Every structure is written in C-alpha cells, then in structure tokens.
Amino acid sequence: EAQVTQNPRYLITVTGKKLTVTCSQNMNHEYMSWYRQDPGLGLRQIYYSMNVEVTDKGDVPEGYKVSRKEKRNFPLILESPSPNQTSLYFCASTTGTGSYEQYFGPGTRLTVT
C-alpha cells in the first residue's frame, strides 16, 4: 500500500529535550515536506527536500532541522523544543515531476510543556 508514515503519532515532552519525528514514504517520491497545523493559522510549511541531501527552508523553519540521507526518509528534528512548537505536524510527499499533488502522513501531535 502506497503511504506516508510518521512516528510517533503522539508525543508529550518537556522544554529543551531533543526529539525526532520520523517520516517515511514508500512511493519513491522525490519531494518531501514538513508542515505544522495550528488553529487559526492553517497549514504552514516548515522545511522541504527536493531529493537526497537537498533541503531548504519553508515558511516557518525556526527551531527545526531536517535531513534527507535516503530518498524514503525525511526526519524532523527539534533540538531544543519550546512550548510554541506544540502543534500538529504532517509529513507529505509528492513525485515532484510535473505533479504537485501532495500526500500526507497521519500526523504527529506534539505537546511541549
């Protein structure tokens, strides 16, 4: 089954404790993105990757890091989480070859206390 997976689905952590949210896709897509979704603000892009070892900032990159060492994986790293990073996070992928249709993972609900 073609899908984007994320782990963990739910995470409660404390300020300053480094964490990683994993994302994996099995569709051989080139493009992958991370979004966060907040009430009243909608979906906003954090980072994206156009291929292995190629990443760039989205609209709200502050406080986040990403890496793309393999085509299928695109982890999101919060090295020192803060309460304002409490949000619902989505990973998405697209073929990137003339198609802009993005397919989303199930989401990770992060709470930072």
Added chain:
Amino acid sequence: QKEVEQNSGPLSVPEGAIASLNCTYSDRGSQSFFWYRQYSGKSPELIMSIYSNGDKEDGRFTAQLNKASQYVSLLIRDSQPSDSATYLCAVNKDQAGTALIFGKGTTLSVSS
C-alpha cells in the same frame, strides 16, 4: 506573500443538498489547484485537483476554476453527513512544486 483565502464557515447544508465551497488566491501565476478534505484530528486527504479553466467532475465532486477571476470552487452534490469535515483549498507555491499554500479551510456540516 502569496495567499489563499476561504470563508471559515461553518457552512451548513441539509443532507442531499449541494454544498458550494469557494476559494480565492492572490498569485495570478498559480497553475495548480487542489481541494483537500480533513476530518478533525486527521491528515488532509486529496479529493480534487484542477489545472485548467472550467469544470472537472469526479463522482459527487465538481471543481471549478476561473483563472481570470483567481477563483476556484468545489461543489459537492447530494451531500452526506459523512461529508462533514473541513475543506482546504491549496495552490502551488512555485513552479518547482516544492510546496502548497493552503487556505485556512471551510468547515462543512451536513445535517441528516
């Protein structure tokens, strides 16, 4: 700053009626337009994409695009309670397809 605007709703329609959802976008150069459905706490699900002016039909869903007016809409015929969700309009951010810009969504409620 490219923007996508939607009425937040809620839009309430009775079961069996037509629901009409609207979206405007600021970048005249936008080329690709999408409608996503999102149930509460779930991920956005792509339901329609449209790339050229006119109508595109898929089952009970019809997307309409008017690039001159920078307007895209989604019609849902024979609305069902299971259609109750938030509908997100999205537009490609750039030519490379690196991202979508999303509207904040319209909440649809279908009553039985």
